[in-house]
Amino acid sequence: MRRSSCVIVGASAAGISAAVAMRRLDYRGRITVVDADPNPPYERPPLSKSLLDGTAGGLVPILPWSTYDDLEIDLRLGERVTAIDLGALQVRLGGGDRLDVDRLVLATGVTARRLTVPHADADNVVNLRDAADAWRLNSLLTRGGPLVVIGAGFIGLELAAVARQRGIDVTVVEAQPHPLAHVVGSEVASLVVDLHHGHGVRLITGATVERFVATGTTVEQVVLSTGRRIDAATVVVGVGVEPRTELAASARVDVDRWGFPVNEFGQTSRAWIFAAGDVASQAHPHLPARGRLEHWDVAQRHGEAVGSTVAGEPVRYREAPYAWSDQYTGTLQIVGRPRGTDQVVLRRGATPERFLAFWLRDGRVGAVAGMDASREIGVARRMVAANVLVDSDVLADAATDLRGLLKPRRTRTTEQLAG
Numbered sequence: 335m336r337r338s339s340c341v342i343v344g345a346s347a348a349g350i351s352a353a354v355a356m357r358r359l360d361y362r363g364r365i366t367v368v369d370a371d372p373n374p375p376y377e378r379p380p381l382s383k384s385l386l387d388g389t390a391g392g393l394v395p396i397l398p399w400s401t402y403d404d405l406e407i408d409l410r411l412g413e414r415v416t417a418i419d420l421g422a423l424q425v426r427l428g429g430g431d432r433l434d435v436d437r438l439v440l441a442t443g444v445t446a447r448r449l450t451v452p453h454a455d456a457d458n459v460v461n462l463r464d465a466a467d468a469w470r471l472n473s474l475l476t477r478g479g480p481l482v483v484i485g486a487g488f489i490g491l492e493l494a495a496v497a498r499q500r501g502i503d504v505t506v507v508e509a510q511p512h513p514l515a516h517v518v519g520s521e522v523a524s525l526v527v528d529l530h531h532g533h534g535v536r537l538i539t540g541a542t543v544e545r546f547v548a549t550g551t552t553v554e555q556v557v558l559s560t561g562r563r564i565d566a567a568t569v570v571v572g573v574g575v576e577p578r579t580e581l582a583a584s585a586r587v588d589v590d591r592w593g594f595p596v597n598e599f600g601q602t603s604r605a606w607i608f609a610a611g612d613v614a615s616q617a618h619p620h621l622p623a624r625g626r627l628e629h630w631d632v633a634q635r636h637g638e639a640v641g642s643t644v645a646g647e648p649v650r651y652r653e654a655p656y657a658w659s660d661q662y663t664g665t666l667q668i669v670g671r672p673r674g675t676d677q678v679v680l681r682r683g684a685t686p687e688r689f690l691a692f693w694l695r696d697g698r699v700g701a702v703a704g705m706d707a708s709r710e711i712g713v714a715r716r717m718v719a720a721n722v723l724v725d726s727d728v729l730a731d732a733a734t735d736l737r738g739l740l741k742p743r744r745t746r747t748t749e750q751l752a753g
């Protein structure tokens with residue numbers, strides 16, 4: 335009988351977590367993880383942090399190299415999966431090799447969206463997604479500024495912070511009138527914007543890139559839709575991502591605008607093909623509608639759940655998503671997904687450097703965000719998981735010990751029932 339064989343496409347947060355979970359559950363088949371990136375599997379978040387802060391930090395490995403041997407996980411690095419042969423039950427690699435497969439995990443992630451204006455691929459324009467991009471950006475920043483960041487998302491703002499800390503002149507251009515407001519609401523977004531203003535970042539909102547002015551293969555100016563011109567030594571483009579669903583055609587699995595639609599166990603429209611991490615389009619209980627959750631911790635936990643399911647112990651991925659973003663010396667942490675219809679409670683005494691905000695749904699804690707508030711976030715994470723009922727005034731009082739709010743609160747109905 336042919337030995338069972340699982341191929342995982344993508345050796346990052348989701349793919350590696352899936353492989354490790356399978357071995358921990360004693361999956362006896364062959365596990366091969368294929369990635370087009372030639373580097374040993376590394377953590378992506380440091381690419382916009384320690385790899386660029388001028389301290390010459392290197393790639394942070396996801397696992398010690400020897401663990402792959404110990405767990406009998408075969409890595410095929412620097413190789414691209416080009417197609418799935420459904421007839422032969424094989425995965426085709428760019429170099430011509432074929433791998434037998436009876437369980438396939440697509441953990442292919444997303445790719446940075448590119449601008450479509452001329453010179454968008456100039457020598458000093460960077461779309462930051464992988465190690466090669468980070469090394470190129472670091473060497474550009476070493477030459478000095480000015481830096482123009484297109485897109486004020488979390489990664490764009492992290493880059494602005496890192497560059498300011500290196501003394502580089504930074505302008506951030508954002509199409510929306512209020513950066514991050516669609517992610518964390520206007521109250522928290524304006525605190526983050528104030529933080530950047532305080533560090534000397536020039537933020538231009540309601541503007542897009544009209545064109546680049548280049549000499550040879552180097553962009554020298556960014557011309558905005560408003561007509562304004564900004565000098566640039568380096569341009570970083572952070573205007574969103576696209577799911578990597580190229581394998582859908584040969585695998586004959588469904589795709590939607592978010593990625594591969596999966597059920598709560600990570601199965602695609604073909605039961606033996608799974609998708610995990612950024613590329614999965616999930617109907618997650620913390621999302622108002624089907625969508626992508628693009629965070630490192632989510633990709634790891636989703637990959638782990640999918641790996642367990644592949645190994646024969648089905649696990650539903652339903653936890654509140656957790657994300658973080660380093661901004662200057664503070665870390666912004668977010669648990670759950672704030673919604674526009676939530677009641678926002680900002681704890682009193684908030685400053686751009688330190689704050690804690692809660693989003694209440696029908697009086698219950700649905701999401702939390704905090705800057706430089708790791709200790710409180712630890713408790714708040716449990717509050718979100720328990721969906722605790724809270725009094726907004728008590729919550730807003732910075733003197734309230736959050737641990738006390740974890741205890742179940744008697745509602746009027748339960749009091750009445752108790753007589």
Ligand SMILES: Cc1cc2nc3c(=O)[nH]c(=O)nc-3n(C[C@H](O)[C@H](O)[C@H](O)COP(=O)(O)OP(=O)(O)OC[C@H]3O[C@@H](n4cnc5c(N)ncnc54)[C@H](O)[C@@H]3O)c2cc1C
Nearest residue numbers: 344346347348369370378379415443611612628629630633
């Ligand atoms: C610069 C940066 C900073 C970030 N910082 C944070 C942060 O601070 N906090 C946070 O929560 N999240 C952060 N994120 C997001 C986080 O890194 C992602 O959510 C996470 O990497 C998703 O993991 P994944 O395994 O789903 O996909 P990815 O990490 O995107 O990996 C997918 C892999 O699949 C490979 N691949 C794709 N197609 C093929 C193919 N056909 N053949 C072979 N290989 C293929 C790719 O080469 C890639 O290595 C950051 C992301 C970036 C880019």
